[in-house]
Amino acid sequence: MDKIKDSVKIIRKNGINFILDDKNRIIKKKPWLGDLFSFLYDKIMKNSVFPKRLSASFKEHYKILEKIYENIENKTILEFATGSGDIIKLLNNNNSYTGLDISPGLLRLAKRKLGKYAFDKFELYCVDALDTPFQNYSFDIAICNLSLNFFHNIERFISETSRILKEDGIFYCSVPVPERKNLKAEIHGTLYKIEDLKALFENNNFSFETLPFENGSLLYFKAVASRKK
DSSP, X not given: OOOBXXXXXXXXXXXXXXXXXXXXOBOOOOOSSOGGGGGGHHHHIIIIIIIIISOOOHHHHHHHXXXXXXXXXXXXXXXXXXXXXXXXXXXXTTSEEEEEESOXXXXXXXXXXXXXXXXXXXXXXXXXXXXXXXXXXXXXXXXXXXXXXXXXXXXXXXXXXXXXXXXXXXEEEEEEOGGGOOTTOOOOSOOOXXXXXXXXXXXXXXXXXXXXXXXXTEEEEEEEEOOOO
């Protein structure tokens, strides 16, 4: 199991870790799609979210991510908002993978994919991305795809990402931005301009670099963590 804060209590059910409150009750959040419909997640993303909301190519998105992740090997990786775990197909299975999501149903889908792609070192947690159970400086890489706009407190999320990444740890992200949005498309959540994202990350001791890929409304970027001396 990953490095967990001493104060955190965890219960493991069917391969998924849940956080307990001070009365030993599982802490639950309401998933975006609802667990009853988690089996439809991949189909909804491919047939509705990408073409209708993001004005983007589902196939191109995964080609871009494959290019971004191709040289990541033997690293400790944390993925925020894992969803159904599709990026597992793109990661080398010599990495140690940890996935977070608030949907147990989606995490169960991710667990099956981890088995299919022969990951030996993995953990799955049903927790909020803004309040993770991990000790400081636990991961080499953090990833968040298509979810940053849904976090209700982006400053807190960036601070939490900085806390759990090692020195020079890298955060990879894809997110819709208003500069690239189709005016007729409706995208839920809060969209941040590229210059605003840059400022938010740099204010939390990250360097910020946009990556040279275009796909509808999506921005691909990386941010490298550093510590103030």
